[in-house]
Amino acid sequence: QNKEMIIHIKEVEVFEESFLAMVSFLYNEDGTPTELASKYADGYILSLDIGASTTDIVAIKDGEYLEHTGQTIKTGGNIVMDSLIEELTKELGSEISNDMAAMGIEQGRIRNGNSWMDVSHALNKAKEAYSEDVVSRLDNYFRGKKIPLQNFRAICVSGGGAKESSYIDDNGNVVKTTEPMSYFITKKLRERNEYVEVEGYRNDSREANTRGLYIRAKIDQLQKGNITLDDF
Secondary structure: OOOOOOOOOOOOOOHHHHHHHHHHHHHHOOOOOOOOHHHHHOEEEEEEEOOOOOOEEEEEEEEEOOOOOEEEEEEHHHHHHHHHHHHHHHHHHHOOHHHHHHHHHHEEEEEEEOEEEEHHHHHHHHHHHHHHHHHHHHHHHHHHHHHOHHHHEEEEOHHHHOOEEEEEEOOOOOOEEEEOOOHHHHHHOOOOOOOEEEEOOOOHHHHHHHHHHHHHHHHHHHOOOOOOOOOO
């Protein structure tokens, strides 16, 4: 408390968010490979990281990052919010706030006076529209990178868009109202490749990037001899 510190930054490395998410899929925090890394030790994997304003993707082959496959699609969860607000405005006759829409996305319901209004029907419609947009852009991605979707063995999904909409009822039970946005995307991708696996993040999907950054930094320090395995 009440201390000043001077920090000298010697070097900076920049990585794609989807790449860092992939790191946390493939490595544990102690630097050891995960079960998923062994399962998909060969072949292609697609990292799909769904954020609020962007959807980030990157390709992995035989456990190694493929250069120049990282790409950011300028669409994300905010599109779902806008669509939900538009749909509910039609139903209610007045525009709902962003906070109310955020509650709708998180829980699949919104407050209506002293009661609750189920909005899962409108939320499903919004997620469907978002997924159609993303998948059409992914088609362009696959063509541009000259890697057909059929080459991919798995799609690893992370980010806030990998979380389902749910709430806890009065009895303490979790009630799922709609599938996560990742479900709608992968469902459409499976229409093109029914054999591709979909892997969800083992912890909080929103933390995949930060956990991946931590793991990558530790591995880099280990390779530079600044730390030992005992420091993991």
